[in-house]
Amino acid sequence: MSDLILEVRDLVVDIPVATGMLHPVQSISFDVTRGETLCIVGESGCGKSLTSLAVMDLLPGTASRTASVLKLDDEDLQSAGERRMTDIRGNKMAMIFQEPMTSLNPAYTIGNQLEEALLRHKQVSGAEARERAIYLLEKVGITAAASRLTQYPHQLSGGLRQRVMIAMALMCGPDLIIADEPTTALDVTIQAQILHLLADLQKEFNMGMILITHDLGVVARVADRVAVMYAGQIVETGTAKQVFENPTHPYTQGLLECIPIPGKTERGAPLGSIPGIVPSLVGDLPGCHFADRCPHVMDACRSGQVDLRPSFEDGHVFRCLLTPDQSAANLKKGAA
Amino acid sequence: MLKYILKRLGVAFMVALTVSVITFSLIYVSGDPAVALAGEAASNDEIEHIRKSYGYDRPIPVQYMDWLGRALQGDLGRSHYLKEDISDVILTRLPNTLILAGCAIAFALILSIPLGVAAAIRPNSLIDRFALTLAVVGQALPSFWFALIMMFFLGIQLRWLPISRVETWQGFIMPSIALGYYVTPGVMRLTRAGMLEVLQSDYIRTAKAKGLRPMVVLFKHALRNAIIPVVSLAAVQFGFMLGGSIVIESIFAINGLGFLAWETIQRGDLPMMQAIVLVLSLFYIVITFLADMLNAFLDPRIRVT
Known part of the structure; x- marks a missing residue:
């Protein structure tokens, strides 16, 4: 089997709205290989959740998706019919959602909801499904796993429910796991636990993982590669090291400056922020999407389309008219 | 529990x-x-x-x-007017009303729940519009008028069904439809609204993300949650039907409790009235209790704390 699990080229999501066509995801391309964690980072509304739903083919009603390539394990997901997609979902790729409090069905026991995923996709007996459910509940750090199976979601805390959701996603041993802000709704203390858990499981089961988040702290801890999204586009992507050590897109630089660093950020100093708001994505938006908020904006930024260009190292690209050197110089100036 | x-x-x-x-x-x-x-x-x-x-x-x-x-002890006294034991009178009349109300609620649920579900799956589709039309008509038509129209076509013109009395089971068909149709709009719209809401919920998205078959998502995961308020409504409506079938029982000359109540009011037969109110109320209480039990079965949040 090839190491490449997910291949996405030129993924576009369109949603018709009253005032025209909304383009929340505009020509996104990325790969996920086995054992790798790709973090998609961006602020609310940048299209990162829709990107993941588009891969799962779970977009809400009126939204439509197109791509030049959309392959999971070398299988074209675009030509797979809805019936084939139900065989793939939960089986070869699974998803963990942001809202653990509402993502489990209140009417059924944890055991029922865990086992049904496996019973749906694999030829196993009820007893085997139960065994697998207990095994995975223990894996995700739930004590007294066997007795949890008969409990209902409302009897569990948010952290426990998210652990159950993770176990559920792992039931069929998927190749790809998509976690859409899995820690956002949890207490800060629980967030770190869940994140470590996800990272450990991903290594242990050698899966590909897409982790969607707006939390750069999360990214720094678990990402192998990072894709920074802004207003429907990937503006910078590379390995975590490349992006964190040499951010070349002004938006990435701005994001990183927003993080207070203990010992470096002065007490009482104002926290960093990027002025301005995200542009509307209804209709066509010429030029660089970040132009209105960018501190280094030039006239040329607003005219033509801005393409991704290579940064210093291989595999590190960014969407800007500045050269990597100019960009790095800007960062130094800002820091000084 | x-x-x-x-x-x-x-x-x-x-x-x-x-x-x-x-x-x-x-x-x-x-x-x-x-x-x-x-x-x-x-x-x-x-x-x-x-x-x-x-x-x-x-x-x-x-x-x-x-x-x-x-x-x-089952002794409800004697009727001043009929000079009979009230319990005996009620026992002879009660079965007709129970059968009528039972058939009517069954008809209403069988018609309205599938229609409500179908309408919710495809909002604004043809079937949704059809269901909506049926609901509006059902709400607007007085049940006695609807009963008369049915009698005219099915009974007199086509001679398919008897227009009065319930000596045979066929006699129950038209009254049950007339009585049940009145309940259909409420149940249907509640089912539709409930399904629409549940289908938008996060756990339905989870069920789809698991790759479950659409039918499983719809009936196992969605309907069970959407049906809970419908149970309560249906129970209330069933109670109303038991006591409120006076019009239908009069039109179809069914010797039921509703008709008896009407007669009794005319006669000013207070002990009989008392007994009818008591019996109907007790049925209402039993139905409500059963509906609560059914809801507890459907929704573990009620029964497991």
Whole structure:
């Protein structure tokens, strides 16, 4: 089997709205290989959740998706019919959602909801499904796993429910796991636990993982590669090291400056922020999407389309008219 | 679960007790029952005699306890008008009403729940519009008019179904439809609204993300949650049907409890009225209790704490 699990080229999501066509995801391309964690980072509304739903083919009603390539394990997901997609979902790729409090069905026991995923996709007996459910509940750090199976979601805390959701996603041993802000709704203390858990499981089961988040702290801890999204586009992507050590897109630089660093950020100093708001994505938006908020904006930024260009190292690209050197110089100036 | 059942039983018992007090006091709401019984031309001595022989001279709490004690043993007294045991009269009339209301609610649920689900799956589709039209018509048509139209076409023109009496089971068809159709709009719209809401919920997205078959998502995961408020509504409607089938029973000449109630009011037969109100209320209480149990079964948040 090839190491490449997910291949996405030129993924576009369109949603018709009253005032025209909304383009929340505009020509996104990325790969996920086995054992790798790709973090998609961006602020609310940048299209990162829709990107993941588009891969799962779970977009809400009126939204439509197109791509030049959309392959999971070398299988074209675009030509797979809805019936084939139900065989793939939960089986070869699974998803963990942001809202653990509402993502489990209140009417059924944890055991029922865990086992049904496996019973749906694999030829196993009820007893085997139960065994697998207990095994995975223990894996995700739930004590007294066997007795949890008969409990209902409302009897569990948010952290426990998210652990159950993770176990559920792992039931069929998927190749790809998509976690859409899995820690956002949890207490800060629980967030770190869940994140470590996800990272450990991903290594242990050698899966590909897409982790969607707006939390750069999360990214720094678990990402192998990072894709920074802004207003429907990937503006910078590379390995975590490349992006964190040499951010070349002004938006990435701005994001990183927003993080207070203990010992470096002065007490009482104002926290960093990027002025301005995200542009509307209804209709066509010429030029660089970040132009209105960018501190280094030039006239040329607003005219033509801005393409991704290579940064210093291989595999590190960014969407800007500045050269990597100019960009790095800007960062130094800002820091000084 | 046991705690919940006991709690609901306790509530049911308290409601029944309250109903019995109110029902008992019906005797006194229209004035002195002895005067009413004796008639306009009666002398004071006659009134006094009636008061003594019916026991109306005793303190009211004693009368209540006596009445309640006998009612619990199935003795609801005698009808002043029919000169028969009230229990016997009610027992002969009750089955017709129970069958009618049962068929009517069954008809209503069988029609409205699938229609509500279908409408929710495809909002604004043809089937949704059809369901909406049916609901609007159902809400707007008086049931007696609808019954007459059915009688005219199915009974008189086509001669498919008997237009009155329920000697055969065919006789129940038109009255059940006429009575049940009236309930359809509410149940259908509640089912549709519930399904629409549930289908938007996060756990339905989870179910889809698991790759479950669309039918499993729809019926196992969505309908069970959407149906919970429908159960409560259907129970209330079933209760109304038991007592409120007067119009339909009159039109189709069905000797049921509703028709009996109407007759009894005409005659001013207070003990009979009292008994009918009591029996209907008890049915209502039982139905509500059963609906609570069904909801507890459907929704573990009610039964498991």
